[in-house]
Amino acid sequence: MRAIYFQRNGGPEVLDVRDLPTPTPTDGEVLVDVEAVGVNYRDVYERNGVGYGSAPPAIIGVEGAGTIAGTGERVAWVHIDGSYAEQIAAPRGKLVAVPDDVSSEVAAAALLQGMTAHYLAADSYPIAEGDWVLVHAAAGGVGLLLTQIAKARGGRVIATTSTGEKAELARGAGADEVIGYEGFAERAREISGGEGVKAVYDGVGKTTFLEGLRALAPTGRMILYGAASGQPDPLPLSMLAPAGSLYVQRPTLQTYTRTPELLKERASALLGMIETGVLDIRIGARYPLDQARQAHEDLEARKTTGKLLLIP
Ligand SMILES: NC(=O)c1ccc[n+]([C@@H]2O[C@H](COP(=O)([O-])OP(=O)(O)OC[C@H]3O[C@@H](n4cnc5c(N)ncnc54)[C@H](OP(=O)(O)O)[C@@H]3O)[C@@H](O)[C@H]2O)c1
DSSP: OEEESSSSSSSSSGEEEEOOOOOOOOTEEEEEEEEEEEEEEHHHHHHHHHHHHSSSEOOOOOOEEEETTTTTTEEEEOOOSSSSEEEEEEEEEGGOOOOOOOHHHHHHHHHHHHHHHHHHHIIIOOOTTTTTTSSSTTTHHHHHHHHHHHTTTTTEEEOOOHHHHHHHHHOOOOEEEESSSHHHHHHHHTTTTSSEEEEEESEEEEEEHHHHTTEEEEEEEEOOOOOTTTTOOOOOGGGGTTTTSSSEEEEHHHHHHSSSSHHHHHHHHHHHHHHHHHHSOOEEEEEEGGHHHHHHHHHHTTTTOEEEEEEO
């Protein structure tokens, strides 16, 4: 079977297509034929070797959807190392059943970024009717889903994006106001009537984090859930008091899906929102598995919108 391997940490050039033996499931595992692989920004961190995922040499990636060999049961997953592959040996407890009316592509496109958007909006800061919140990179994979879930909860969304085309997509997802990154904190305060926003959802990191603190209302929540532009500078905690007794969280989906029960609960809440049409899943691009390198180049160059899939 073919898989995308990284021999060492580095840029997209370290990704190579390899022909490898079919994996052999051990106790509690099943063999899965992969139909669609989810590409996530965490794969870039894994490839670069900044504290995420497998150490090289290894197959990269963690997300996908497909069918269990022999039974044909349709499943998806978000936490299985070595997912950029035609076949994987998957622990049963990490698999989620995919409903009949959700395609494998949609399942692979929705699960990781969708469950992330779900816990951000429901748990990191439970968005309530009328709340203003700020969503950075709102045309990205997590961003488009978070914007839709925030709106479904009755929130009001200020979205940042880097281009006009991305701004249109964020508006299409329901964002009330779409702005650029330049001076975003001041703009967010103005839009929210001077009070500031209840929460800032920041997956960008270095270039936005500190300014984001200035966009928050008193006792507001800064939720740093990623670092696409790099890790932010260290935060002196003493800054939080005069800025309005602020809260800061650095969450990860791993925590919110750390047991098979939590994973299944979160996945079924998300899949339910897809089945009932509350969430629209935008697949921004599909690449043949062999072109994983190109997918990573495009993602890091900020050329992409919505979800990227690799098709084996
Ligand atoms: N903590 C968790 O549980 C969790 C789970 C999933 C994802 N995440 C994080 O969520 C974030 C988004 O992930 P994603 O997979 O959905 O990716 P994505 O948002 O589709 O892609 C990243 C986006 O970030 C923006 N960006 C701003 N500055 C950038 C820079 N210097 N380099 C690259 N991109 C930059 C770009 O949008 P603009 O061009 O509009 O600025 C880009 O399209 C990532 O930080 C990821 O690590 C966290």
